[in-house]
Amino acid sequence: MDLMELLKTRRSFRRFDQSRPVPDSVIQKIARAQQYASCSGNSQSLRYIMVSDPALVEEIFALTRWAAKLPPEDGQPKPGEHPTLFAVVMIDKAAQNDWTPMDAGIAMNNMTLAAWEEGVGSCILGNVARVPLAKLLDIPEQMHVYTVVAFGYPTHRSTLREVEPSEDLTYYLDENRDYVVPRKKIEEVIQFR
Ligand SMILES: Cc1cc2nc3c(=O)[nH]c(=O)nc-3n(C[C@H](O)[C@H](O)[C@H](O)COP(=O)(O)O)c2cc1C
Numbered sequence: 001m002d003l004m005e006l007l008k009t010r011r012s013f014r015r016f017d018q019s020r021p022v023p024d025s026v027i028q029k030i031a032r033a034q035q036y037a038s039c040s041g042n043s044q045s046l047r048y049i050m051v052s053d054p055a056l057v058e059e060i061f062a063l064t065r066w067a068a069k070l071p072p073e074d075g076q077p078k079p080g081e082h083p084t085l086f087a088v089v090m091i092d093k094a095a096q097n098d099w100t101p102m103d104a105g106i107a108m109n110n111m112t113l114a115a116w117e118e119g120v121g122s123c124i125l126g127n128v129a130r131v132p133l134a135k136l137l138d139i140p141e142q143m144h145v146y147t148v149v150a151f152g153y154p155t156h157r158s159t160l161r162e163v164e165p166s167e168d169l170t171y172y173l174d175e176n177r178d179y180v181v182p183r184k185k186i187e188e189v190i191q192f193r
Contacts, residue, residue: 013156045095168182
C-alpha cells in the first residue's frame, strides 16, 4: 500500500475475527517496527510484552474498555470479535524523561502501521486497569504500564469524514456498523504562511 493510503486507512478497529490469530511473522514485524522509532536522546526507555496466548489475551481483554464515546453494546467487542494479540507498552521509570510519553506515541504509530501493512488492524487503549494488569503479567514496580495496543484482523471498516468547524467530532457507527471518524479540515488546523 502507498504510504498515504496506509496512513488514511490505518484507523482504530474494535471488532476482529477472533478465530484468526496474528501470524508470528507479523508479530516479529511489529516488534521490529518499534525498534525503528525515534526516541528522545535515544533513551529507549520503553519495554513491551507481546501476548498472543489466547487464554492470556482473554484475561487482558477483560481489563480493557473500548469506545468510551459509544454505548458499550456498540463499542465493546463481543465474544468472537476480541483481538488476538496485545502489546503491553511499559515505561521503565529508571530510564524515563519528560519526552517518554511522546516516544511511546511514535513507537505505537510505527507498530500499528507495520501491522496494518499486513492487514492487521489495531486499537491503542489507554483505558486499561493497570494495577490488575501488572499483577496478571507479573510486571515489576519499576515499570509503569502506559498503554496496551490490541491487534487482530478487523471485521468492520472505518473511514474518516471531513467536517465543518461547527460539527460534532464524536465517532459513530453507520447503518452497516462501520465506524465513521469525523476529522477537521486541513484549513481549520493549519495555517500556511
Ligand atoms: C493515546 C490513545 C488512547 C486511546 N485509548 C482508547 C481506549 O481506551 N479505548 C478505545 O476504544 N479507543 C482508544 N483510542 C482510540 C481513539 O478513540 C481513536 O484514535 C479516535 O477515536 C480516532 O479514531 P482513529 O484512530 O480511527 O483515527 C485511543 C487512542 C489513542 C491515540
